[in-house]
Amino acid sequence: MPAITVDNLTKSFGQTLALDDLSFQVEEGEVFGFLGPNGAGKSTTINIVLDFARPTAGEVTVLGMDAQQHSRDIRRRTGVLPEGVETYDRLTARQHLEFAIESKNATDEPEALLERVGLVDAIDKKAGGYSKGMSQRLMLAMALVGEPDLLILDEPSTGLDPNGAREMRDIVREENERGATVFFSSHIMEQVEAVCDRVGILRDGEMVAVDSVEGLRDSVEGGTTLRVTVDRIDDDALQAVRSLPDVGSATVEDGTPPTLIVDVDGSKTAVLSTLEDRGIEVQDFSTSEASLDDVFRSYTTETEVHAR
Numbered sequence: 001m002p003a004i005t006v007d008n009l010t011k012s013f014g015q016t017l018a019l020d021d022l023s024f025q026v027e028e029g030e031v032f033g034f035l036g037p038n039g040a041g042k043s044t045t046i047n048i049v050l051d052f053a054r055p056t057a058g059e060v061t062v063l064g065m066d067a068q069q070h071s072r073d074i075r076r077r078t079g080v081l082p083e084g085v086e087t088y089d090r091l092t093a094r095q096h097l098e099f100a101i102e103s104k105n106a107t108d109e110p111e112a113l114l115e116r117v118g119l120v121d122a123i124d125k126k127a128g129g130y131s132k133g134m135s136q137r138l139m140l141a142m143a144l145v146g147e148p149d150l151l152i153l154d155e156p157s158t159g160l161d162p163n164g165a166r167e168m169r170d171i172v173r174e175e176n177e178r179g180a181t182v183f184f185s186s187h188i189m190e191q192v193e194a195v196c197d198r199v200g201i202l203r204d205g206e207m208v209a210v211d212s213v214e215g216l217r218d219s220v221e222g223g224t225t226l227r228v229t230v231d232r233i234d235d236d237a238l239q240a241v242r243s244l245p246d247v248g249s250a251t252v253e254d255g256t257p258p259t260l261i262v263d264v265d266g267s268k269t270a271v272l273s274t275l276e277d278r279g280i281e282v283q284d285f286s287t288s289e290a291s292l293d294d295v296f297r298s299y300t301t302e303t304e305v306h307a308r
């Protein structure tokens with residue numbers, strides 16, 4: 001049984017079509033990264049999954065239950081880190097957690113939860129004085145209350161420094177090992193790489209790709225960029241390289257000596273031998289994988305990606 005099934009989901013806000021016939025599934029036990037640029041519709045999807053917003057059309061099933069009819073049961077088994085900080089200035093971290101523990105009928109200890117998120121030192125301080133990162137840690141601790149079956153984290157790294165972001169990823173991993181399904185949104189590709197089994201990329205309310213990080217990388221033209229420094233280059237050689245079956249694009253970076261930049265998906269030796277066959281001397285070459293940013297950009301912008 002999938003943990004989340006989104007079926008033909010459409011959501012309009014007046015003239016704005018936030019979600020356009022969106023369908024996808026999050027499998028039980030996986031860490032699913034929900035990726036998309038600002039305004040793609042990530043929060044809208046999460047709000048409908050949690051029944052904080054109603055769909056214009058379509059259906060959502062969470063933990064086997066209809067999201068609208070069983071939202072209370074779903075929320076009881078789900079830990080949520082909402083977008084934006086929602087702490088109460090006058091309450092301490094302990095009080096926040098006591099409230100969350102009580103409302104979930106859970107038996108967690110506030111100290112243990114705050115230890116996990118690195119906030120135990122501030123347990124009796126009022127949240128009004130917290131930094132953004134501290135508030136985010138507190139919200140994460142609240143999401144962990146009651147060993148939820150499903151964790152929904154909306155932009156969980158917001159406000160966290162690199163250490164905090166790493167700790168957050170560790171917690172995602174620990175929770176997943178305990179058996180929780182994790183669904184988290186981000187507009188930063190590299191944050192999903194380390195922890196996600198699969199990634200869905202949302203653009204303008206539509207899912208444009210769902211795959212493993214590896215699969216996404218492979219699917220992008222220019223999976224590997226080959227940079228070849230040559231003594232000279234001419235049109236004939238450039239066209240010959242471009243017409244190789246494994247070559248997506250080839251451009252020349254002017255300089256002395258010039259460098260050929262080739263998006264190649266397969267044999268690199270064919271590129272080198274094509275040049276040498278035409279009397280061009282290969283002085284140096286290097287390869288680089290498409291970065292995840294390249295992958296993300298290629299799915300979320302019109303322009304074609306040319307990896308460095």
Ligand SMILES: Nc1ncnc2c1ncn2[C@@H]1O[C@H](COP(=O)(O)OP(=O)(O)OP(=O)(O)O)[C@@H](O)[C@H]1O
Pocket residue numbers: 013016017018036037038039040041042043044045083187
């Ligand atoms: N309550 C609302 N009223 C009107 N328009 C809305 C509302 N909520 C969202 N939208 C619009 O729906 C679209 C999707 O927004 P959403 O917040 O879901 O995107 P997002 O992917 O979460 O973006 P971000 O990364 O900025 O949080 C945007 O065009 C947004 O302006």
